[in-house]
Amino acid sequence: MNASAPQGIIAAGHPLTADAGARVLREGGNAIDAAVAAMLMSWVTEPLLTGPGSGGYMLVAGAGEEPVLLDFFVAAPGYGARPEDRAALVPVEVDFGGDARQVFHVGAASCGAYGSPAGIDAAIRRWGSMALGDLAAPAAALARDGVVVNKQQAEVIHLLEAILRTTPECETIYAPAEALLDVDGVWRDRDLGDIIERLGAEGAQPFYEGEIGRAVVDWIADRGGALTAEDLRRYAPIERAPLCVRYRGREVYTNPPPSAGGILLALALGRLDEAPSPPSLASIVVSMEEAQSERTPDFMDGLAEPGFAGRFLGSRLGSTTHISVLDGAGRACAVTCTNGEGSGIVVPGTGIHLNNIMGEEDLSPLGFHHAPAGRRMPSMMSPAVVAAGAKVQVALGSSGSNRIRSALLQTIVAVVDHGLPPAAALAEPRVHFESGVIYAEPGIPLDELRCDPHEIQAFRAKSMFFGGVQIVGCDGQTGELSGAGDPRRGGVAVSA
Numbered sequence: 001m002n003a004s005a006p007q008g009i010i011a012a013g014h015p016l017t018a019d020a021g022a023r024v025l026r027e028g029g030n031a032i033d034a035a036v037a038a039m040l041m042s043w044v045t046e047p048l049l050t051g052p053g054s055g056g057y058m059l060v061a062g063a064g065e066e067p068v069l070l071d072f073f074v075a076a077p078g079y080g081a082r083p084e085d086r087a088a089l090v091p092v093e094v095d096f097g098g099d100a101r102q103v104f105h106v107g108a109a110s111c112g113a114y115g116s117p118a119g120i121d122a123a124i125r126r127w128g129s130m131a132l133g134d135l136a137a138p139a140a141a142l143a144r145d146g147v148v149v150n151k152q153q154a155e156v157i158h159l160l161e162a163i164l165r166t167t168p169e170c171e172t173i174y175a176p177a178e179a180l181l182d183v184d185g186v187w188r189d190r191d192l193g194d195i196i197e198r199l200g201a202e203g204a205q206p207f208y209e210g211e212i213g214r215a216v217v218d219w220i221a222d223r224g225g226a227l228t229a230e231d232l233r234r235y236a237p238i239e240r241a242p243l244c245v246r247y248r249g250r251e252v253y254t255n256p257p258p259s260a261g262g263i264l265l266a267l268a269l270g271r272l273d274e275a276p277s278p279p280s281l282a283s284i285v286v287s288m289e290e291a292q293s294e295r296t297p298d299f300m301d302g303l304a305e306p307g308f309a310g311r312f313l314g315s316r317l318g319s320t321t322h323i324s325v326l327d328g329a330g331r332a333c334a335v336t337c338t339n340g341e342g343s344g345i346v347v348p349g350t351g352i353h354l355n356n357i358m359g360e361e362d363l364s365p366l367g368f369h370h371a372p373a374g375r376r377m378p379s380m381m382s383p384a385v386v387a388a389g390a391k392v393q394v395a396l397g398s399s400g401s402n403r404i405r406s407a408l409l410q411t412i413v414a415v416v417d418h419g420l421p422p423a424a425a426l427a428e429p430r431v432h433f434e435s436g437v438i439y440a441e442p443g444i445p446l447d448e449l450r451c452d453p454h455e456i457q458a459f460r461a462k463s464m465f466f467g468g469v470q471i472v473g474c475d476g477q478t479g480e481l482s483g484a485g486d487p488r489r490g491g492v493a494v495s496a
Contacts, residue, residue: 007328008496011422011470011483012038013321013399014045016147018485018494020138021325024130025496031325031333032060032127033135034496036120038323039335040139040196045147047187048156048164048174048342049321049399052195052207053216053354055115056337057255058123059242059383062392063331067244067253067385070126071376072119072237074112074357078373079230087224089359089368092162094341102401105359105368106163106344108225112357112377113235114207116337121204122237136200143193143351146186152490154183155464163356166344170353173346192351208232212350219347220354226369227354234374247273247386248416250393254384260363261380264291265405269412278417281431281448288406288433289454320381320399321489324472326481327496332395332472334383362402380404386412393473394422399489400467406432407467415473422471422484422493430466441466464488 008025012018021038029037035058043051050056055074061067089105124132149157157164157180164174173189174181181187198206206212213232220227243256245266252269255262268287272279279287320338343356357363363377364370371377382404383397394415398407407430414425429443437455440446441462449456459465468489474481485491 008034008326009472009481009483009493010034010038010323010325010496011472011485011491011493012042012323013049013468013470013485013489013491014042014150014153015492016045016142017042017323018492021323022494022496024135025327029130030127030329031327031331032123033130034325034327035323035333035335036123036128036132037135037138038325039116039120039337040136041142042321042323042337043192043196044139044143046153046321047189047353048160049339050116050337051192051339051353052117052199053114053352054337054339055355055357056119056335057259057379057381057383058119058333058335059253059255059385060127061253061332061385061387063327063329064390065331067242069240069242069255070119070123070237071240071259072115072122073259073376073379073381074115074355075231075235076358076371076373076375076377077112077225077227077231079234080228081226083369085224086226086369090166094159094162103361104163104341104356105361106166106341106356107359108220108223108343108345110343110356110359111220111225111227111345111354113227113231114355115235115237117199117204117207118235119237120199132203133200136196140193140197140200143188143196144190146188149181149183149185149187150490151183154181157181160341163341163344167346169346169348170342170344189351191349195351208235215350216347216352216354220345223345231373245270247412248277250416251387252384252412253387255382258376258378259381260378261382261405265382265384265408267291268405268409272413279413281445284410284413285431285433285438285449288409291405292433320401320404322383322397322399322468322470324395324397324470324483326392326395326472326474326483330392330474332385332392334385334395334397336381336383336397336399338379338381338399382408384408384412386416388476391474391476393476394471395473396469396471398467398469400464402434403432403465403467406430407469411469411471422473422482426469426471426484426486429462432466439465462488
């Protein structure tokens with residue numbers, strides 16, 4: 001879906017999520033207010049992708065703002081916990097179709113320290129112009145009333161069925177009559193509605209040092225998880241200077257270390273910038289391969305070191321949902337959140353389905369439980385802003401695990417190198433390189449890749465496997481705002 005508007009615009013992965021943010025923009029809220037309202041609504045409309053047990057990143061830039069990346073991603077648990085008491089991870093294979101399968105790990109041992117409640121609280125205190133309670137009220141009401149399951153969310157529910165069946169608490173929410181919820185079924189969680197209202201009224205404190213946090217820790221401890229009260233007490237969002245890389249005379253701001261995705265995206269863009277525009281399909285795949293090859297043990301360990309990004313790029317260059325917002329003042333807010341695929345652990349009375357970030361192989365290439373307690377996990381999530389001087393050209397981000405950086409890379413190339421508007425950029429077919437295989441959507445000119453020595457896996461249709469980019473932008477000459485939501489994830493753009 002494509003949309004344009006003179007005052008503000010939001011792109012998100014569900015129509016009701018985007019509507020919630022657009023309503024705030026119409027009421028005079030800024031991009032951060034709108035993003036927070038949309039984040040809370042996404043807990044209800046996209047509950048398997050995000051929620052109060054999730055984590056993420058928010059990038060704010062434009063309108064005279066010094067670009068800031070707010071890191072509220074999941075932290076490794078374990079303060080005061082005994083490793084020998086930790087339960088085993090539960091492996092679950094998810095089939096994306098087209099011979100693309102991925103193994104995720106769930107259960108209590110997969111749960112890290114969540115950050116989304118703290119991130120929302122911090123964002124409103126830092127940039128907000130509206131009361132958090134007012135922003136939370138529509139999402140709280142919808143969680144209690146129920147939301148009709150659309151086609152895309154039904155696909156996610158069925159895709160993750162094996163996880164949803166691992167505990168009776170989770171199964172009750174997603175299969176209330178034994179059969180999984182499907183299109184036109186009603187998803188409802190009154191406990192989640194109460195929690196959203198509580199966050200709006202009291203902020204994040206109850207989730208970390210109050211009764212909600214205690215309920216989570218007690219439930220996890222009884223099931224062999226490593227998340228402790230000390231993990232939650234120590235948790236706090238972190239403001240970071242975004243990573244910035246030049247591309248075709250523009251600045252691309254994205255997620256810095258200790259996140260992994262932004263620096264790998266910057267490496268790929270920097271490599272493409274060394275050659276004439278537009279890049280060939282083969283050169284795009286080569287840049288993906290180089291970025292993938294850099295995920296070595298030294299790279300993963302180095303992410304936590306001060307100054308790593310500059311050293312890394314200087315020596316080489318010379319389950320998830322995203323919301324993008326542009327307000328009338330030219331301020332951009334790009335926020336990506338994830339619950340992983342969910343751990344299957346739902347804490348009774350709280351509406352919190354805890355993340356399985358500690359069980360994602362993508363984030364633990366050195367082995368599970370390698371990170372010390374308190375360390376932010378090295379996510380692939382990379383909210384990004386492309387700017388020409390002080391003016392934002394586009395704000396974007398994607399869902400899709402390891403495919404995030406390839407989806408963003410190709411979308412930025414489509415916008416910057418080919419001059420495509422948001423909707424057309426998202427309609428372009430995508431490729432993804434991983435583990436020696438080139439995955440390709442229909443429409444990719446495979447003949448250009450035949451000389452490549454790697455195996456090619458051709459999909460029969462466009463797929464959510466290739467990410468879910470949400471993008472908004474501003475025409476540098478006319479000032480017109482436009483946006484688009486990725487059809488692979490049922491995304492939409494809504495004008496304010």
